[in-house]
Amino acid sequence: MLIESALRAINKAPGLDRSFDAESWEIIPKELWEDERERARAAIKTDCDFCAYGYDIDEQAIKLTLHNAQKAGVADRIRVERRDISDFASPKGVTCFLTNPPYGERLLEVEQARELYKRLGAALLPLDGRRAHIITPDDKFETLFGKKADKNRKLYNGTLMCRLYSYFG
Numbered sequence: 395m396l397i398e399s400a401l402r403a404i405n406k407a408p409g410l411d412r413s414f415d416a417e418s419w420e421i422i423p424k425e426l427w428e429d430e431r432e433r434a435r436a437a438i439k440t441d442c443d444f445c446a447y448g449y450d451i452d453e454q455a456i457k458l459t460l461h462n463a464q465k466a467g468v469a470d471r472i473r474v475e476r477r478d479i480s481d482f483a484s485p486k487g488v489t490c491f492l493t494n495p496p497y498g499e500r501l502l503e504v505e506q507a508r509e510l511y512k513r514l515g516a517a518l519l520p521l522d523g524r525r526a527h528i529i530t531p532d533d534k535f536e537t538l539f540g541k542k543a544d545k546n547r548k549l550y551n552g553t554l555m556c557r558l559y560s561y562f563g
Contacts, residue, residue, distance in 0.1 A: 395492055396446040396459060400468035403444035407434040411467070442471075447485050449477040479510065482517040484524070491518060491526040494551070498532075508538050515540035526561040535559060 401408070410431065417427050450456055456474045463469040473485075484491075495514060498507030511532065518526055519540055528535070531554055536542050543559035550556065 395494060396448045396472050396474070397463050397466050397468055399446050399492070400444060400463070400471040401466060404439045404442045404468070404471070406438050406467070410434050444471055446472050447488065448472065448474040449479070449482065450474070451476060451478050479513050479517050484518075489524050491524065491528075493527075494529040497530055497554070497556075504532075508532065508534065511535055511538035512540070521561055521563045523563040525563050528559045529556050530559070531556045533557075 416422060417424070448456075448459060450459075453476055456476055459472070459474050460469065463472045463474075479495075493514070495510055496507050498504035507530075511530070514528070515538065528539070529549070529551065531551075532538070535557070536559065539559070541561065544562045545560040547558045547560070548555060549558055
């Protein structure tokens, strides 16, 4: 989410740095591909002051994030640290939180995930005008987090039905 957010903030087109099989189709002139890539590169915002912060307790997840941010060309816009949610302090100027914590389906047991949701609420609330968006399949999330969402939307993480709980500060 950090990398995609940074790419969106600087307006870097998805797939700009990769090739596509359709480039070999004779029906599409090669110049058209080159012109569109140049147009997409010109649209990138180099003066954007966006910075994303990410935290995880897994050192390997942090290394992988930094590696992928480098490959995507946004490593200078991402800060990642090993930190437990209990030690969370919002960086100055942060206006939005977005998280996809473990659900208990894969990385943790359900009760461990639910304890994490309580700690997440303790760390983020009150929002003091900031926004928060949390993805989870747990229908008890709002109670555990400590606040009813302003909006929630159904979405799928793979085949798992989840909800995006949105808080608008």
